[in-house]
Amino acid sequence: MLTVFLATFAIFALVILGMSLGYIVKRKTLQGSCGGIGALGLEKVCDCPEPCDARKARMAREQKLNQNRIV
Numbered sequence: 001m002l003t004v005f006l007a008t009f010a011i012f013a014l015v016i017l018g019m020s021l022g023y024i025v026k027r028k029t030l031q032g033s034c035g036g037i038g039a040l041g042l043e044k045v046c047d048c049p050e051p052c053d054a055r056k057a058r059m060a061r062e063q064k065l066n067q068n069r070i071v
Helices: 002-026 036-040 053-068
Strands: none
Touching: none
16 A cells, blocks of 8 residues: 555656656746637736736736847
8 A cells, every 4th residue: 555655656746847847948837728818819807997016017027028039
């Protein structure tokens, strides 16, 4: 019984290690397989007329990064 537990734990640890190495190497954000709510053509989840301050700051950072990007 303990052998099965240790083997299962080792397999899960290797999978998590492999996923983390892939994330570190590619430097991509994690995302869903279907593209999330952006695939539906929606900008945001809530019905607020104006985005919150945190979203405004994130959008400004993304715009700044896109301006500095070399294509």
